Amino acid sequence: MELDSKCPTGPIETRWDRHRFSLKLVNPANKRKHTIIVVGTGLAGASAAASLGELGYNVLCFCFQDSPRRAHSIAAQGGINAAKNYHNDGDSVYRLFYDTVKGGDFRARESNVYRLAQVSLNIIDQCVAQGVPFAREYSGYLDNRSFGGAQVSRTFYARGQTGQQLLLGAYQALERQIGTGQVKMFPRTEMLDLIVVDGKARGITTRNLITGEIESFVADAVVLGTGGYGNVYYLSTNAKGCNATAIWRAHKRGALFGNPCFTQIHPTCIPVSGDYQSKLTLMSESLRNDGRVWVPKKAGDQRNSSEIPEQERDYFLERKYPSFGNLVPRDVASRNAKQVCDEGRGVGETRLAVFLDFRDSIERLGKHVIAERYGNLFEMYERITGEDPYKSPMRIYPAIHYTMGGLWVDYNLMSTIPGLYVIGEANFSDHGANRLGASALMQGLADGYFVLPSTIGDYLASNKFDKIETSHPAVREVESQVACVTKKLLDNKGTRSVDSYHRELGKLMWEHCGMSRTAGGLEQALSKIPELRDQFWRDVKVLGSGDELNQSLEKAGRVADFFELSELMCLDALERNESCGGHFREEYQTPEGEAARDDKEYAYAAAWEFRGVGNRPDLHKEPLTFEYVHPTQRSYK
Amino acid sequence: MRIILHIWRQRNASEKGRMVRYELPNVNQEMSFLEMLDVLNEDLTAKGEDPVAFDHDCREGICGMCGCMVNGVAHGPLPGTTLCQLHMRHFKDGDELYLEPWRARAFPVIKDLVVDRGAFDRIIAAGGFISVATGSAPDGNAVLVPKENAERSMDAAACIGCGACVAMCPNASASLFLSAKIAHLGLLPQGLPEREQRVVAMVAQAQQEIFGSCTNMGECEAVCPKGIKLENIAIMNRDFLRANWAGRPAVAQG
Numbered sequence: 001m002e003l004d005s006k007c008p009t010g011p012i013e014t015r016w017d018r019h020r021f022s023l024k025l026v027n028p029a030n031k032r033k034h035t036i037i038v039v040g041t042g043l044a045g046a047s048a049a050a051s052l053g054e055l056g057y058n059v060l061c062f063c064f065q066d067s068p069r070r071a072h073s074i075a076a077q078g079g080i081n082a083a084k085n086y087h088n089d090g091d092s093v094y095r096l097f098y099d100t101v102k103g104g105d106f107r108a109r110e111s112n113v114y115r116l117a118q119v120s121l122n123i124i125d126q127c128v129a130q131g132v133p134f135a136r137e138y139s140g141y142l143d144n145r146s147f148g149g150a151q152v153s154r155t156f157y158a159r160g161q162t163g164q165q166l167l168l169g170a171y172q173a174l175e176r177q178i179g180t181g182q183v184k185m186f187p188r189t190e191m192l193d194l195i196v197v198d199g200k201a202r203g204i205t206t207r208n209l210i211t212g213e214i215e216s217f218v219a220d221a222v223v224l225g226t227g228g229y230g231n232v233y234y235l236s237t238n239a240k241g242c243n244a245t246a247i248w249r250a251h252k253r254g255a256l257f258g259n260p261c262f263t264q265i266h267p268t269c270i271p272v273s274g275d276y277q278s279k280l281t282l283m284s285e286s287l288r289n290d291g292r293v294w295v296p297k298k299a300g301d302q303r304n305s306s307e308i309p310e311q312e313r314d315y316f317l318e319r320k321y322p323s324f325g326n327l328v329p330r331d332v333a334s335r336n337a338k339q340v341c342d343e344g345r346g347v348g349e350t351r352l353a354v355f356l357d358f359r360d361s362i363e364r365l366g367k368h369v370i371a372e373r374y375g376n377l378f379e380m381y382e383r384i385t386g387e388d389p390y391k392s393p394m395r396i397y398p399a400i401h402y403t404m405g406g407l408w409v410d411y412n413l414m415s416t417i418p419g420l421y422v423i424g425e426a427n428f429s430d431h432g433a434n435r436l437g438a439s440a441l442m443q444g445l446a447d448g449y450f451v452l453p454s455t456i457g458d459y460l461a462s463n464k465f466d467k468i469e470t471s472h473p474a475v476r477e478v479e480s481q482v483a484c485v486t487k488k489l490l491d492n493k494g495t496r497s498v499d500s501y502h503r504e505l506g507k508l509m510w511e512h513c514g515m516s517r518t519a520g521g522l523e524q525a526l527s528k529i530p531e532l533r534d535q536f537w538r539d540v541k542v543l544g545s546g547d548e549l550n551q552s553l554e555k556a557g558r559v560a561d562f563f564e565l566s567e568l569m570c571l572d573a574l575e576r577n578e579s580c581g582g583h584f585r586e587e588y589q590t591p592e593g594e595a596a597r598d599d600k601e602y603a604y605a606a607a608w609e610f611r612g613v614g615n616r617p618d619l620h621k622e623p624l625t626f627e628y629v630h631p632t633q634r635s636y637k
Numbered sequence: 638m639r640i641i642l643h644i645w646r647q648r649n650a651s652e653k654g655r656m657v658r659y660e661l662p663n664v665n666q667e668m669s670f671l672e673m674l675d676v677l678n679e680d681l682t683a684k685g686e687d688p689v690a691f692d693h694d695c696r697e698g699i700c701g702m703c704g705c706m707v708n709g710v711a712h713g714p715l716p717g718t719t720l721c722q723l724h725m726r727h728f729k730d731g732d733e734l735y736l737e738p739w740r741a742r743a744f745p746v747i748k749d750l751v752v753d754r755g756a757f758d759r760i761i762a763a764g765g766f767i768s769v770a771t772g773s774a775p776d777g778n779a780v781l782v783p784k785e786n787a788e789r790s791m792d793a794a795a796c797i798g799c800g801a802c803v804a805m806c807p808n809a810s811a812s813l814f815l816s817a818k819i820a821h822l823g824l825l826p827q828g829l830p831e832r833e834q835r836v837v838a839m840v841a842q843a844q845q846e847i848f849g850s851c852t853n854m855g856e857c858e859a860v861c862p863k864g865i866k867l868e869n870i871a872i873m874n875r876d877f878l879r880a881n882w883a884g885r886p887a888v889a890q891g
Binding site for chain 2: 047050051054065066067068069070071072074075084086122124125126127128129130131133134135136137138139140141142156158159161164165168171172173175176178179185187210239240241273274276277278279281282383384385386449450453497499500541543544548549551552
């Protein structure tokens, strides 16, 4: 298979404009003759569905939650980047582009990233007009802050709830289209397969989560905005319902999967407290501005934090990275926390945590200043752990937070199946091997509001679509396959619950394909996963029936997909014999212990082609070239 | 610690429900309330009994999907807290807890503790938005918003649409939910052109959904996990009166 990224060439500043001009348009009178399916209602899905509806297309929109407003974009705290340069501090589209390519450790396409930086300007305008209550200065102008180590203030925010407010803006725009009848919404409906007819994506098969009915919907194009796959690890900061089923089943129908091993770990999460733990909660990264990270110098030191004298504490980030200190990037902070815990110096009951201590800041600035800056976070921490972080240090540990990998898409956001578009976290496109803070929201909205509505028209205008009905044999075939899987799960009469398998898989993945990876560990995982998967299919116990609300059945289908995806992640991680961004292979590090990229061998995006469960997938490589930002070693010493 | 649960079990919308007693002998106080229900469901699955259906998603208090009545209080005893953020350390050994779904005619039960809150979406679809098509926005700083308005607007916009306000209201009124959106958009200059038609359309939709009338009891504010204030209802009522005097038609112009 030949991978054609369809990236425009020539001066990068005008690539998107020239490309847009070259795209075919759909006549307004013809738009209403086309139906488009949008799956997922997070920032990408909701903004796409609303924008396509405004353009006059008939849109069918799906989400598994009870309302489109629940999608997990809602939980993003920090903010959204845009190169507005409102602060006159030297920001520009080019600088945002530069920072994003470099932050992604040179594993993203320059053309895509430049477009993202350009479009960031329009996103802010659009959101303000929709009534997103961004933070303001006293003068009434928009406020910005610096975020995630950026040297310019380009992050727009709405308290600690930026994701919520942006999503509600997109949700309201979507509801407006639902009100006019332009978009038809299907909540509590889960996509279980993709319908491909004559090589084109023509619809989806779904399960109505209330009645259990298996139904199909046909259209001229299908858009997936179904988010990332961090829940492979069981414990993550994702919502419980987040899953990879839509993208995975599209992958099995022929869409290539890009860079599956690129996952992001967030360093400041509340640690695991016990086996019953169901998810991990993120604490904003901003805490590292005033908190000092430390562990005891001595392994196995069980004393209370207050009993450990200053000279017996190891402020390991400050010691190892004197110039960035506690503010080193996410991947570096996470790996170091793991390392000290592996040395037996972790704290707390489980020994899998490090201290984040505000004692010195409180002494220096006063409790009221710290309360003003982080009051809500301290409260959240206390609510969950029952400990007062003003009195004793917080305990934190890294957790899976975001997945940069996803379905491979070209510059038009189309996958390798014609007519199947993938947007937001579900695709692999813009963040390379590591995503910068406040960039996820930007990418979701860029794809949904501005990129996809332009590019999808070209596909619709340049193809002919034979009318198909849901009685089409290809549709019936997919439906019977879906029904067969459901039946198999329900008839299994096994002994173990879905969650118990999911936990076991998660542990395995966290251990071998988490913060740091080795060839040996990955090989071990690759031999254990198929065993566990077979056991799952033999022994999983799903009660109830298929024709009612059955949450165990929903989970079982998702976990079955995680079992297959996890294998691909390990394979990709094993194949990539270098360290870059979130992918750290212990064999490939600099003498100082930092990630060592291999640009000669691995400056490509890996795109995997499915070859059947248990068979080795085919690897296709999309070479990455850097004409503007020249690869350098990231250093934070 | 030992916790005794009485949970509303109802197979589907048409079947009659009943309270069923369960005993959990080993509840860890570090667990969240929903993790306790997870443990119960694992036990039930092991025994071959149908697990309890309950809605949840983010488990960090922001998506608005979870919630049930705990001993008659929406989201349980801790103020300003969604059910997923409530931890078992706030209960004591031997406590007996009664869990019921949101109680309101406009929120029909789907199964056990799961209800249909689609009425909220239909209220937003009726007018809870600013009509701006993608691409037509001026520069973000072209319209200035006084900081105080932005803050008050944000206070109202923090609503997570969980439905606790309706569940707790003796009249099952949706006024706190409605008014939060009306205040959020009405306090911003961008929201002013549609302010009157918005309130008329949203209130009309709420009536159609058979939410009750507001009698200013304030139970909604007391249980709101996001601290949405009763004063929003005053803003809504004022807007509603003004819109009716102005004689705006009662239909949303989508």
